[in-house]
Amino acid sequence: MNNALRTAEARIREQIAAHCEANHVPGFVAGVHHAGEQVVVAHGTANVATGAPMREDTGFLFGSVTKVLTTTLVLQQVDRGLLDLDAPVVKYLPDFALTAPGAADRILVRHLISHTNGIDADLYFPDAKGRDALKTYVHGLASTCGTLFEPGEQLSYSNGGMIVAGRLLEVVTGLSFHDLLAREIYAPVGMKDSSTSAEQAILRGTAVGHFPDPETMAARPTNMFMLPDTWGPAGGTPIGTVADLLAFGRTHLAGGVSPSGTRVLSAESTALMQQVSYDMATPNVPPMGLGWVRYPFGDATVLAMSGASPGGVSLLCVLPEHDLVFAAFGNTPGAIMLQDQILRWLLSEHLGVPIPRLVTEPDQDVDLTPYVGTYRSNQLRVEVSIVDGQLEERLTYEPADESQERIFTEFAGGMTSGPPQRYVPVRPGLFAPAGYPLETFDGYLRLLLVSYHDLRDGRARFRNGGGRLTRRA
Incomplete structure (x- = not known):
């Protein structure tokens, strides 16, 4: 060797x-x-x-x-x-x-x-x-x-x-x-x-x-x-x-x-x-x-x-x-x-x-209003609001039936929901979870960043978290 x-x-x-x-x-x-x-x-x-x-x-x-x-x-x-x-x-x-x-x-x-x-x-x-x-x-x-x-x-x-x-x-x-x-x-x-x-x-x-x-x-x-x-x-x-x-x-x-x-x-x-x-x-x-x-x-x-x-x-x-x-x-x-x-x-x-460095500095001047709303995908709801000048996301799992709830709950170790997560703007349409050192996102964990896409009439149509899209309800 x-x-x-x-x-x-x-x-x-x-x-x-x-x-x-x-x-x-x-x-x-x-x-x-x-x-x-x-x-x-x-x-x-x-x-x-x-x-x-x-x-x-x-x-x-x-x-x-x-x-x-x-x-x-x-x-x-x-x-x-x-x-x-x-x-x-x-x-x-x-x-x-x-x-x-x-x-x-x-x-x-x-x-x-x-x-x-x-x-x-x-x-x-x-x-x-x-x-x-x-x-x-x-x-x-x-x-x-x-x-x-x-x-x-x-x-x-x-x-x-x-x-x-x-x-x-x-x-x-x-x-x-x-x-x-x-x-x-x-x-x-x-x-x-x-x-x-x-x-x-x-x-x-x-x-x-x-x-x-x-x-x-x-x-x-x-x-x-x-x-x-x-x-x-x-x-x-x-x-x-x-x-x-x-x-x-x-x-x-x-x-x-x-x-x-x-x-x-x-x-x-x-x-x-x-x-x-x-x-x-x-x-x-x-x-x-x-x-x-x-x-x-x-x-x-x-x-x-x-x-x-x-x-x-x-x-x-x-x-x-x-x-x-x-x-x-x-x-x-x-x-x-x-x-x-x-x-x-x-x-x-x-x-x-x-x-x-993937993320250099947060941008405090980003207008947050286009991203506020409810986004949904299969059995998942994401509520996005503005709290203290940051975006706040609440994720809710909505099981389709008892069997799927049992499987997903076991897969997730019994945890199907977490506390609200705050995000700080990096640039328009891109946000980083608050409290993380910026170097966290230089590697594989860039997936922790959240982005919003396809603005129409001043509102984002999609949210992307972890590579997965949810669509504005």
Whole structure:
């Protein structure tokens, strides 16, 4: 191992130990592949109920990192001539419909994997298991979920789009999504410890998520290991290790060729996934490729996707121009802070990439009135008002039924609402949560910023928080 990577390993180990102890993170595992060499560092406990240690080969839920795997599967079928990115989804999936008549007919295959489809289903959690789970999900959309915008008009992080893409894959290949994932991604990439079910994962060491106790802040295990099978293609069910994610990242680093030399995806499709497909031109929503989110860090671009699971968070980053892949998992939601810290250290110290300040100074002269109002999306209401010269947001979860309320409540660790959050203006249409140091937003946590879009008659039509749109009611 070269000295630079050995130094990085030691520094990452120090960062993990310090952060986990100070912030009640039970366990954390991270890996870096750079210029042909690789290190994996594990720390702490995989499950506080059993005391099982977090090991370098401990498995964990990929969460939404799965979306890049799903997109890769879609592009494989494009390579094989079974799918056309610019064809309507209903060409292949005639039973795909939404509550608005004809709305689904205008959604193209490309829109599903570029988060530009407008499907308003981000909190839609139908509870179904087995081979027909994705069929059940798509069937339920017709009577449950509408649209936020016309396809291609805006960008909004879309779980629903990826799940529809998963069902589309089942129809054109004749295989279940899980079987397709195992055959076309896990096997050729060399993801030897990856699986698609809790039944498989329990046969080897697997971490569980944790949530902070409201009173003591000590970590307690989640009551739900994974989301229903209906959420598989969006990140509900796939499980694997850091080494497996590094192997997948290396495949995209190498133009679609796996570490073992197997061609997984054409060079053209691999490049297409990495190109900008939509750019909202706002700092809190990085340009979107196909599957990948393109985070600009000065002159460097980080292809990334993070993944929340019940009480855990994963991250996969690929830096093509620096021949580096970074993957990590922490088994409490706050571990994303540590992932951001390590990513920024790798960029600035290990690679020598200057990270410019994203937010310099708040702007006190911004007129706040265009942003006041009520914004809604599937089962979510956001009330925006002006309090003491700042914007104040109140988020309210509005469950559609008892089953979805149960699933979402468990996924969120019992917390479905928080206190009102104040925001200070950065510039017209862009706001930062009050009380945070401005350097917080230079890295991955730029997602904490909130933006407003499409002003009409002096009022914003959309709010974007965490990459997700809500529409003015």
